[in-house]
Amino acid sequence: MSGERHRQFFAGFALAVAVAVVTIPGTPDLARAQAPGAKPEEAVAPSRVVPSGAKPAKGSAMCGVCHSDIRVKYEKGIHKSEGVPCTSCHGGNAGALTVEGAHRDGFRGKPARRSIPALCASCHADVARMRFYNLPSDQYALYQLSHHGMKLAKGDESVAVCTDCHGVHEIRKPDDPKSHVFGRNIPATCGKCHGDPDFRKRHGLKEDPVKDYEEGVHGKAYLSGEDPSAPECTRCHGSHGATPPGVGDVERVCGQCHLKTRNYFIASPHKAAMDAAGQPECAACHNSHKTLALPPEKFAASCLECHDKGDKAYNVALTLSRMKDDASSEIAKADKAVAEAAAIPLYVDDYRSRLQDARTALLEAAPVTHSLDSTLVEPHTRRARSIAAKVSEEVHAKVSSRWWHKVGLGLFWFYLLVTAAIIARTRRRAAGQSR
């Protein structure tokens, strides 16, 4: 009886699978019909899950029997979950029951290193196929324009190909934190080559860009998680089209995020002067990989790298520096006063939010400083300074109005001493009586 029921269940299950197999290949037709300008004769083979050339539903079946270590990696990757089988990269017959049989039928083995970008591109450059995954299909085109791609075309196989960054069998999606191309892992991924001392010696590179990045403001902010909008390597260099920005382009790259700063810089006399001197604009003062915000004490020093002490330009720097120093020391003073008032405790929430305004004004002064025009910077620093000074003044007034407490204490002691004197007198009488 129970055996009969099981048989019925399996029959139903098999029917459901058959229905699914029939329906799945139908979906891309629907999607393709909606794609504008797609002609039926140009359309790829009607298979969404299996790339062309591979045999459906057989692509990985038997490979894992021998290549179990690779299978373990492959099964963690996106190609497994999206149904891209072994044979689509390696060729061969995954359904064969012998080793010889499997390694036949266009078996490629381990693809040659220089052929890898083209191999990946056979699917990933296909717009029609990538559309369903909402993936771009221009990576191969970009790669061929990148320094990596151009060197590979010249026969230099030491450059990065797809698998060096994305992994080989265990290819994960970029938003998977275990992926090599997940945001926070990118510096380490690029660092596999660019942080390697041997690699840098071969290519005559002195600086370690990865170490420098980690020490700079961008690396600190990004890797600590403090600011996820800070850049990793690819935000400045590109990923597939990786290219170092040349002199003259730096300000454009930095300007993608530091928009205001860039506008003020372009309008300043520095732009023309630096172009003429062949200086890499932003990087000349702030460094490239080890990006540093210029603290006030280093501000004037970095000017002295090009300007002489005492000349007009240097005086401008000193003026700008002093304006920022004055504002930040005024804010520090107000901070201290507020902390003292909070320890009493007095109401300080309002003062704290006003000091936040002062800090914002000082922060706004930073991009404007790149204009080198003190009349533009002054409104911001003045605002920061005046807010902080007003807060200091009000807090001090509030704290010092507590002198009344000491007067109260004095009056209280006067009252106590008078009472004590009366009691002492009465006590003396009582002591006299008892004797």
Add this chain to the structure above:
Amino acid sequence: METNPEGKRSLLGWLEARVNLTEIASFLSVFGLLPAELDSRKPLRAALREAMSQPLPSYARWPRVLGILSFLLFIFLVLTGTMLAFYYQPTAEQAYPSVTLIARDVAFGTLIHQVHYWSAVLFLLFLGMRVIRFFFQGLYARGREIVWMVAVLTFVAAALADLTGRLLPYDASGYWTTVRAREVTDALPILGPITSFLVGGVGLDSMVLTRYYVLHIAIFPILLLMLFYFHFSSVRRVGMSRLDVAPANRSLRVAMYDLLLLVIFMVGGLMTLAVLFPQPFDAMANPLHTPPDSRPPWYLLAPLALMEALSFLPKFVRGLIPEVVLAVVLFLPFLDRESGSGARRRLFRILGIALLVIWGALSWIGWFLEVRR
């Protein structure tokens, strides 16, 4: 109105006929505020007149004043504590805001808060000094064993009340002091499990805070009151002080005026401390952020240093040392039964000095344990 025995009509006489006023007044004497026994069979005036002329040692004089000062401070703590309890809310979310409310918005709230703080500091200090005085003046000799043991236990109970009070504001320093203190008390072998059981949790959340609150405002104050009662009761049996040290040369009437003067100067002192040396108001506790200088309270620094210094001994043995020392101090009258100034008394005196010096040194080490790290 009834007439009193002299034939005048008075409110006192009217009351006297309906209530035993002498019995009510003798309640005060039970707690030492009237250091004489009242004969509750007599009318109040007569009983007081009789009591007032009794000779007494001048207990409002240094160093005998420490005891009565501690008791007055205890009354102050109860009064100010009650006022604070009108506004305080013992939950992890509301504790800090309610203390902020007291210190910032309530009229004279910060004064009451500071007076409570300074009373607690002085209370513990005076009780400690009192134990030391009792030791060096030999005031634990035969007959005064209860007085000595009660003095030691009062100090311990006051320390526990202080310890539980530190958490209540739920500010950063109080919170982390409590965490550090619990690290010490939980490491003690016998007392540790008892305190853990009383406190009822590992973390310092609302449930544990409520326990601390109940211990602080009910259990330990009642315990202290019972100990004070024991002390006064024992003192009425064995005498205020040793008569060779403090001869009874004052009447109770004069002693009562002395007491009033004492209260006046104590109030003045507390107000001065509260206004001129206020305890700074700290930020709210953040259980995820330990301030760098968090230490247990001063009376636990020595046990902490001991436990850290003797790390080669098993934890059980290390924790046992402070407990054995406490037990020896508590049962001192039974170990040193010699009266006068024999060789044994001298030995105990030297041991006591050594203990104080070691305690001081260990506290010093315990204070700097955190700085070195």
